[in-house]
Amino acid sequence: MKLYTYFRSSAAYRVRIALNLKGLHYDALPVHLLKDGGQQRQEEYRQINPSGLVPAFQDDRITLTQSMAIIEYLDERFPAVPLLPQDVAGRARVRELAQIIACDIHPLNNLRVLRYLVHELKLDEDAKNAWIRHWIGEGLASLEAHLARDPAAGPFCHGGAPTMADCFLVPQVFNAQRFDIDIAAYPNIARINALCVDMPAFVAAHPSKQPDAE
Amino acid sequence: MKLYTYFRSSAAYRVRIALNLKGLHYDALPVHLLKDGGQQRQEEYRQINPSGLVPAFQDDRITLTQSMAIIEYLDERFPAVPLLPQDVAGRARVRELAQIIACDIHPLNNLRVLRYLVHELKLDEDAKNAWIRHWIGEGLASLEAHLARDPAAGPFCHGGAPTMADCFLVPQVFNAQRFDIDIAAYPNIARINALCVDMPAFVAAHPSKQPDAE
Incomplete structure (x- = not known):
């Protein structure tokens, strides 16, 4: 592979x-x-x-x-x-959480979009950072509300083991922290992230541990 | 429901x-x-x-x-x-096509983003439309390239019946056409869309047929 x-x-x-x-x-x-x-x-x-x-x-x-x-x-x-639960409703919920990140947060802040803001729209550094913080802030608030209201949230996004939702949450938190967003404002996200980041699978996937890390 | x-x-x-x-x-x-x-x-x-x-x-x-x-x-x-194929590779491909639309095209052009461009970034109508056309154009070109290279594309996005990918393609084409994008530049997308839009399930889902249509 x-x-x-x-x-x-x-x-x-x-x-x-x-x-x-x-x-x-x-x-x-x-x-x-x-x-x-x-x-x-x-x-x-x-x-x-x-x-x-x-x-x-x-x-x-x-x-x-x-x-x-x-x-x-x-x-x-x-x-x-398994990275998705066995039950239909659980699978739907994990996909929903992952898609809040994949569809509502990340696409607005990736490299090609930030490039367009700077090169085409001539945004200065402050305006670019305001854009990033706005969409990450709004998205994490949504994700937090979804996690907070659902009894299926366990120590992880869904239950007692990592799922696809956790695979999405941790990189989004890493990304938010690069832009100085304090995730303490999102207690469920912060708690889940803290639990995941020390697990070997997450540690080994961290950007700083990659062969191309700078 | x-x-x-x-x-x-x-x-x-x-x-x-x-x-x-x-x-x-x-x-x-x-x-x-x-x-x-x-x-x-x-x-x-x-x-x-x-x-x-x-x-x-x-x-x-x-x-x-x-x-x-x-x-x-x-x-x-x-x-x-079924809206996903039975085989693992086919399912992956349908999800990939849907996600090109859901993650790479649509999030950049929905209402809340266009509002931010106009209200926060003070973009005029031309600059807003250029933004929309840029991301839809880039996204449809990607989707077209994916469809063109894959022998699994049939009359529909994947094989001989509509799948989740077609459920995503048709609304994205509708959206592109609202902004005067000529989809003839994307022959596979245009062909699949033309096939779908006349099917009863797609006709009944069209914006103009909804109880809240204006």
């Missing part, structure tokens, strides 16, 4: 956590998002992922992009350490 | 298509995104969806938000008309 990855990419970080939780060995192939005008946008990488984004995943059967699709694929192929 | 919906919401439109494809009856509860400062942001609706976004779905077992989580839930509870 190969993972095309960038150490600081939130979406790649999610997949690294999932692979580690399942104990799957993979080859990390770094794609540098800043070097050479963005290696992810070069023709060679677009043969792997025409979208020009990381991560991309390959095994003997498939080339796959989109972090959530990759994690669901891993969960179906290697079910031994 | 209840669907909190807004006729023009792309995310609600996806779920309406899925419900119709499965032949499921539901009560449509309109949430007006523009009236009363946005009914989706009011306390009453936030009891249903703390994120303050449509759609939200309720049945006797669950209250659920996020269009993709809702559709996967429907597919697991009512498998008679």
